[in-house]
Amino acid sequence: MNDFSSALSSASSGLKAQSARLRHVSENIANADTPGYHRKIVSFDLSRDTGEVTIGRLSLDQSQLREIYDPSHPLADAKGNYDSSNVDLIIEIADAREAQRSYEANLKMLDQTRQMSSSLIELLRR
Numbered sequence: 001m002n003d004f005s006s007a008l009s010s011a012s013s014g015l016k017a018q019s020a021r022l023r024h025v026s027e028n029i030a031n032a033d034t035p036g037y038h039r040k041i042v043s044f045d046l047s048r049d050t051g052e053v054t055i056g057r058l059s060l061d062q063s064q065l066r067e068i069y070d071p072s073h074p075l076a077d078a079k080g081n082y083d084s085s086n087v088d089l090i091i092e093i094a095d096a097r098e099a100q101r102s103y104e105a106n107l108k109m110l111d112q113t114r115q116m117s118s119s120l121i122e123l124l125r126r
Contacts, residue, residue: 004113004116004117006050006051007109007113008110008113009050009052010050010051010052010053010109011106011107011109011110011113012106012110013052013053013054014053014102014103014105014106014109015103015106015107015110016053016055017044017053017054017055018099018100018102018103018106019103020042020055021042021095021099022096022099022100022103024040024041024042024058025092025095025096025099026096027040028040028087028092029087029089029092029096031085031087032085032087032089032092033084033085034085035073035075035082035083035084035085036065036075036083036084036085037085037086037087038060038061038062038065038085038086039060039061039063039085039086039087039088039092040058040059040060040061041058041059041060041061042055042056042058043055043056043057043058043059044056061086063086064086065083065084065085065086066083066084066085066086067081067082067083067084068081068082068083068084069081070082
C-alpha cells in the first residue's frame, strides 16, 4: 500500500501546485491593465525522494514594461507616456491551458490509483 499512498501524495501535490499556478495566472490577467504591474512567474521544485511537487519561489517577470502614450492619464510623464504592465494575455492563456491540462492529468492519476487499489482489495477478498 505504500506505493499507492506515495502515488496519491505525488498526484495531490501536483494538484496543489497547478492550482497555485492557475491562481497566479488569474492574478496576472486581472492586473493586465494595471500600470507598473510586473507579471508573476511560479516555479516548481520536485523532491527526488518523495516525488512530490512543491511550489518554488515566486518571481516577477523583469521584462520591459510597455510604454503607452496617453497625455490625459494621471501617471503620464511630461511626454505623455506611462508604463503599463508586462502581461501578455496570449502567454497567460497558454499558461492557463497548460496548468489545466496538468491538473487534469493529476486527477486522472488519482482516479487510476483509486481504481487500482479497489481492484487489489477485491482480489484480496477472494
